Amino acid sequence: MGRRCGATPFMVLLASFSTLLHRYTGQEDLVLGIPVSGRGPVETEKLIGVFINTLPFRIDLSGDSTFIDLLQRTRETCVGAYAHQDLPFEKIVEHMKPARDPGRSPLFQAMLNVKNLPDTPYDGTDLLIEEIELPTRVALFDLTLELVKNGETFAGSLIYNKDIFDESTVLRMTGHFRTLLEGAVANPEESLSRLPLLTPAERRRLLVEWNDTRTDYPKDACIHHLFEAQAERTPDAVAVVSEDRRLTYRELNARANQLAHYLRRRGVGPDVLVGICMERSLEMVVGLLGILKAGGAYVPLDPTYPKERLEFMLRDANPAVLLTQSALQQKVPLEAAEIVKLDADWAAGPVEGKAVGSPLTNPAAVNLAYVIFTSGSTGSPKGVQVAHRSVVNFLTSMKQILGVTEQDVFSAIATISFDISVLEIFLPLSIGAKLVLLNRDTATDGPLLCGAIDKFNPTVIQATPSTWQLLLEAGWKNKKTMALCGGESLPQELLAGLLECAGRAWNLYGPTETTIHSTCCASLNYDGPISIGRPIANTRIYLLDSHLQPVPIGVTGELYIGGDGLARGYLNRPRLTQERFVPDCFRAASGARMYRTGDLARYRPDGNIEFLGRIDHQVKIRGFRIELGEIESTLGQHHSIRHAAVVAREDAPGDKRLVAYVVPRPGATAFAAGELRRFLQQKLPDYMIPAVFIALDAMPLAPAGKGDRHALPAPDRARPQLEKSYATPRTPIEEALAGIWTRVLGLDEIG
Template sequence: MSVDMADQNQVGPANNVAESYPLSPMQKGMLFHSLSAPHSGVDIEQVICTLSEKLDVAALRQAWERVVERHAVLRTGFHWGDLQPRQEVHRHVRLQFEHKDWRRLPEREQQSRLDAYLQADRRRGFELSVPPLMRVALFHVGEVKHILVWNFHHLLLDARAMGALLNEVFNFYQAFLERRDMELPPSRPYRDYIQWLQKRDGSAAEMFWRQQLKGFTSPTPLTLSRRPDPAPDQHTGHGVQQVTLSHAETSRLRAVAKANALTVNTLLQGAWAVLLSRYSGDEDVSFGVVRACRRSSVEGADAILGLFINTLPLRVRVPAEMSVLEWLKELRAQNLAMRDHEHTPLVEIQRWSEVPPGQRLFESLFDFQDPSWEAALRAQGGCWNKREFDIRHQPSFPLWVDVYAGPEMILKIGYDRDCFDDASMVRMLGHFRTVLEGLAADLSRRLSDVPLLTDAERQQLLVGWNNTQADYPQDKCVHELFEAQVERTPNAVALVYGKEEVSYRELDNQANRVACHLRSLTIGPDVPVGICMERSAEMIVGLLGILKAGGAYVPLDPAYPKERIQFMLEDSRAPVLLTQEPLQNRFRFEEHGYRVVCLEALRHAKRDTQRESPPRPKGSPDNLAYVIYTSGSTGTPKGVELSHRGLVNLLVWHQRTYCVTPKDRATQLAGFSFDASVWELWPYLTAGASIHIVDDETRASAPALVQWLNARRITLSFVPTPVAEQTLMLPWPEGAPLRAMLTGGDKLHRRPNENIPFVLVNHYGPTENTVVATSAPVGPGNHGASVAPPIGRPIANVKTYVLDRLLRPVPVGVPGELYIGGDSLARGYRNNPALTTERFVPHPFGGKTGARLYKTGDLVRWLPDGNLEFLGRMDHQVKIRGYRIEPGEIESRLNQHPTVRESLVLVREDGRGQKQLVAYLILKQQPAPANHELSDFLRAKLPDYMVPSAFLFPDAWPLTPNGKVDRNALPAPDLSTRQPSQTFAAPRNQVEETVARIWSEVLGHACVGIHDNFFELGGHSLVAAQAVSRLKEAFKIQLSIRSLFEKPTVAGLAHEVERTMNRHNPERATAITRVAREAYRANHPSPRPRVELAKHH
């Protein structure tokens, strides 16, 4: 048969098809991927041969010609119009052979053109129904140097066939040069292998693979930071990183394998399994392996050109305590057991597995070639020693490993650049090599002791990025630093609240009176004192007075339910409670046996009976400064004990970092039961700055807050993350006095605009580490390696470690749990030694005797620049609006409801991207309780921010295949629409109409009925403040936020509004009602829209 060498392919008449037969399972998979992404370059193989020899181009072209003539597989195309795809062997094909002379081009230009050719040729792909699915190009680049590019589709050939075919091409070439005939026996057709496959019985294979994958429900994740999905025209291609082991290193690996009845392949597979286990944090991992499938195939398979390989899942368990040798022997046995079933189609294995449809069995592919076809060719000597080969291929996986075994082993990692960056892959390849060397170095060691990091990496992670040592007063308490500041600036303004101003001397005097009185009540070091007060200057007097007495303050938010406040007082064992008269009248603390001190009484007491000088110093920096209660997973809050030492370290770092001076004007926004209030007070009161207390309505409204900050000429302000993100979207005047906005308490998603006139600084820190652990300035558009702004680096004298479950440091880019050490750690949990021992663990990396690390439960990763990226909670703990919440505590309370059998609380996002709690309840009996009933039940026991926005009632829990509750399968409520408490009821009067309209506007709901609950509609404390502020403006009355918490329905709050108006001015109330009616009619010209909306509910 003659082969026409025209530069185009064409299909002859119908009788040009010599035969047709089915595809192998591997071919079917490749055909699917090629058809689904025709220009992606997937499964296009490129062999680049550098030939340092004189060439006869005509003879080389004739050699390729003869090889195509001899092998039916090279004349095969694919047809997929029928139910089952077929491969068709053509009698005549036209091979594209391109020859270009680049000898006059500079070397750099030659390389540039070659790279461009390779990229374009890969993108070009093949018309799969038109053979031959291969092209050859020859580039003359030097007098005796050529580059041969052989481009073909992987559907045709595997690596073993690739080497055999090249060998045959150059044997024919040599024969044509010597003008001699080279007679070879007819090649055996690939069809014989397909027929052999079709006769196989797959029943035993099904049993084998079901057993192999039993209990395996999801592929091992590639946990490195992935890039966002690119636009269709922004594909960044694929990358390859490689390292070559020396001859000595390669020989050592072979010797270790041989001496222990292992294979080198087993060693390398083991290294990859360990790496995946360390990267993912899972002991049970899976990856794909390429099997040659010739040895267990049809007789004479080695002589057949074609695609014999199969890709199979290799599931490997990596138990930490097992010895390396014992484990590798098990892995070797597992590979041998697969041989009888290695021809099983991957699609069938997927169907038999417990991995859900639509998910891969594995995300990475491992291919070991020993000997590599290149090494086999070189072994022939002669001209083969002058020929260099580079193979470029692109499987349909985001990550793959190729190992080419030879005298010097080559390790390659290929990857999709749309998923992974080059630097991450360079590190991964280094870790692969480190693990491989670690396995071979000591087969008796435990798997947990196999190193992953290089010594340099370990030094950087443990020491370099934790070089945070800084001086601070280690012999002082916070109140002593305040007293020193009073001596320096006695007349400076310390506190501003509304029109009230308090100087440093006045604040000191008032706090001294409180301290002396507390001393008389036996308050001293490490004695907790409860303080339940509204945010005010008086509250700060109380806090300072407790510290001066030597005690530790325990903040109790008056908005908390009485039951929760009582628990905190009992758990802290506080003998004394500071409060205000209205709160004492509300809670009746004395009735429960507490010693109550009302600050009003102390303030009005005669001066001659109260000392204004400070009491004699008592205590040390290691004594407690405060105890803050946070949500607990067992259903009860837990008290975190913090010392003066950690607080002094925080305030000194803050003062140095933000250059705090007596000229600064700072804010106090946070609720004082939230630990951010600690940070808002003491760095400024020990530096002579003034603190301006923000009223509730202003702090809940981003526009109002921006205006307030500018009007008060604030220079430094902490703003909780959700509000901070809103302020970043607002216009700021040029020359705004604010120097820095400090944020924290939740994950920051936004970056500032270019024209923001201040520095935005993101902070992270658990209560257990004295408010702040890490910090990072956030620049506009400075995305770096992560989409969200990072949480930064550790602050002064704080150390951060990203560790796996065995307390081993994880590499840069790999998720792990954040552990915190250093001088700011809490003492532990109040009256809870078991939890303290569980969460505060011995320091595994040295340090002072008794040094500890706090186990945060937060999932983070190091970025290449040494910043930390926050990823989420390792358990199901969440943060909403800055409050840390254990859903388990809410679930524990819900389970106490008489109709509830089981409950589950999750976080969902509403249409505005705001986090909301959603409760799922399995009931003991029907009917289901109304949403407002469940909300009221919880509000009697929990703070508002812990009450879910929606309640759903599934009949049973959806389960994963291994019997766990499938949280992802629970239905998500539509939080962007109204969740009615009852059947919709329209407002009945103008006051209800005005209340409903304001709720509708602040909550973003089109229609609000009089029985709808504010909090069930997605309201929370910040939105409540906005609603109350607008109600006060609409009705010209004084109305507290507490009113909304106590009367959370439109009807209830409207009644409270009317009652307030009638109580203060009945005649004016009538006029206001008339104004409200007119305002409503101005916004609603016709009642029809409201009536129509009502019909839809």
């Protein structure tokens, strides 16, 4: 192969090693260090001494070319570099002026060293010289591949930085290098992304063995069927509690049936959407079950959302009926669908007078159960359509994994606009457990939440890390409680607190598009990075590179999810659905799909998955998934803003917040953070309002001309955004209070 391109064995090895690093890192522009003898002039051949110089070779791997094309480019790179091999490396560094890091080599962190030594020791007139292998104790670079030509073969070793790699990773890497070389020689016309990297055994482990999650569940059942079966088994058991009110399973079933009959008369049936804008209450649970029993799918509308956002969601969903409460009617646009106030209309008779038996509806498991709106990158939220079968699979799997029974008590903390509420509400109602609803004020106040939990004594609590932090800071502790943590990344410090205060802690992961949680891990310790575990029942996880090829164990890839939990797609967004829900190329079944999460993760050797962050600009704050692009797009609608960038910063551990950077339009009036905040509050929910606004003359740019988010400045502790002038504390009590808030908020001045 090398001869065909006029390439030396070294050039073939350099192209192969570059391809390996490219496949491991995803980088298309690599710089490798190559040592050269420095004995170009004939006069230096017989001199004793060290003339070695190091050349940085820049390898272009863009465009997913074939290996033979890469080899030709590598040959040109080598020829060009060797023409300047006498230029000292120090001079190159001096000219380039790279950012220096005492712990890393400048310009490159990986080296290829191919030694071409004579087969017999050098025999001089008076000297006998031979090579003596010395043990390597210090890795000069992150990774060095050393190869020695031995006849027609090469022997070699990988020298690695133990702070970055472990032995098992490097051993796997050597196997992948060999597999890659064999594939390149066998098929040099193959594209770099398609060259084999994994051994057959590794590929089977990643794609088949670790995805063998097939489990039986009632595939033809709907969510309300699980509840109805439980109501038959334990009719007099308490189903749901809200403050001082409660309903048994018989009472809840009867009321839900009455509402279902009422909704059926108003045209609600399979795949018909019904809005529900209600505070957490017994009526809300009746509303959810009534919609499902009528065959419809519920669309939760959070009453705290701005009116403009609610109007968009209603226009997009176009529900046939909207369930609400009298106190919330002013939040609902007047032109909305037929409005039913469950508190007032129930007492007035139209609903209460309906039959208490189950309606004769026939929704199928493939029909929709709910449509939940999540943040959208284009400036508008998008509705995720989830069918009954996906939820039933999830509930059945969580019952088995968690080991919950009818003796358990679940607390419901999340708003129904957040999909983790599906677990809180329907898992207990499907197994005969008790559901305790906590109102919004209680759920967002640490001491109040702690008091409510002590009062009702739930055995299972699901919350986001932000809510768990509130509880722990309020002094909560109960070793009989199972703590479920999901919605955003679980910090190690918080896990340590949960393991100390709760009986058991679970870390749960999953996007709305794959039905609540797709993986789970029983956290037994917090030593090292926290795992999101393995897939739940009938769920497949793939970690893939940008060309949809599985990445090796320990290598970062984008997380794709397949299986029975996949949503139908996005409401009224066929193009976006096609972009995010792609064909499952690892399944032979017709129509099999997988969801592209945009999350980065890697496999551990034991098959558990480690979450590493986002591939794009989507973040989670207090458990809410936020598309930063939506905030940026909304900011751009303000008449004074020319450019906007929003990032999630964690300048203090555990304090993740949104920071907005804005460039005013020429001639705009003085920058006013308060005005921008009020503008956003009319269009976005509270959790999407940046905590800090910073004015810039221009956005920082990367060398390629793109915006450089990493160069955005940290917020100033001096609070330049105050709308009123700073007033110093006047009394000792004010000084003490200001000092407390200065420490809590991390600011220099509190007036």
